[in-house]
Amino acid sequence: GAVVSQHPSRVICKSGTSVKIECRSLDFQATTMFWYRQFPKQSLMLMATSNEGSKATYEQGVEKDKFLINHASLTLSTLTVTSAHPEDSSFYICSARGLALVNEQFFGPGTRLTVL
Amino acid sequence: ELKVEQNPLFLSMQEGKNYTIYCNYSTTSDRLYWYRQDPGKSLESLFVLLSNGAVKQEGRLMASLDTKARLSTLHITAAVHDLSATYFCAVDANFGNEKLTFGTGTRLTIIP
Numbered sequence: 001g002a003v004v005s006q007h008p009s010r011v012i013c014k015s016g017t018s019v020k021i022e023c024r025s026l027d028f029q030a031t032t033m034f035w036y037r038q039f040p041k042q043s044l045m046l047m048a049t050s051n052e053g054s055k056a057t058y059e060q061g062v063e064k065d066k067f068l069i070n071h072a073s074l075t076l077s078t079l080t081v082t083s084a085h086p087e088d089s090s091f092y093i094c095s096a097r098g099l100a101l102v103n104e105q106f107f108g109p110g111t112r113l114t115v116l
Numbered sequence: 117e118l119k120v121e122q123n124p125l126f127l128s129m130q131e132g133k134n135y136t137i138y139c140n141y142s143t144t145s146d147r148l149y150w151y152r153q154d155p156g157k158s159l160e161s162l163f164v165l166l167s168n169g170a171v172k173q174e175g176r177l178m179a180s181l182d183t184k185a186r187l188s189t190l191h192i193t194a195a196v197h198d199l200s201a202t203y204f205c206a207v208d209a210n211f212g213n214e215k216l217t218f219g220t221g222t223r224l225t226i227i228p
Contacts, residue, residue, distance in 0.1 A: 032214055043218045093158050097214060103166060105216060110158040
């Protein structure tokens with residue numbers, strides 16, 4: 001149980017385009033989802049926290065107009081990187097926490113974004 | 117601001133040896149997590165520590181939590197090559213927002 005999926009697993013796009021990443025909880029309802037970014041050989045940095053049906057809370061320094069987060073249902077959150085640039089290239093990982101699983105976050109497999 | 121530091125950042129050890137990774141954090145918390153990450157992969161949950169004095173073991177790995185010292189340890193016993201990975205601790209600072217702050221990570225390499 002407690003499986004989180006992400007799609008796509010890998011995406012390459014041109015500079016200036018937008019990319020959408022989906023995060024799904026497959027076998028539980030995720031009241032809260034988190035989006036992280038990880039640069040090579042570095043730790044995970046939290047970008048934003050999203051709760052179903054409400055606006056995401058962004059961490060300091062994360063541009064909310066550039067990284068659009070939508071948590072439209074209890075099993076799906078999306079991250080859209082708008083007008084992507086090479087410096088946005090990174091490994092994006094989502095995690096989810098459920099009502100019955102409050103003491104743990106379950107991590108998705110990650111999405112490798114490369115912006116050319 | 118919560119800070120989470122791991123020590124060492126890099127660790128190269130021979131198979132069969134024992135070693136400990138340390139995770140120090142700067143504010144009160146009684147929820148600490150250990151994860152493993154293989155190259156190019158996401159996180160794999162290893163341990164969830166939810167109270168002072170908590171100790172958990174799985175195979176050759178054992179984790180403990182001392183909330184008074186704000187310290188957690190991940191002990192490796194008789195290391196084998198398969199344990200080579202990067203290990204992260206993460207702290208939930210109980211601010212009511214469920215956010216995790218990750219440590220810097222320890223890159224472990226087990227040499228045959």
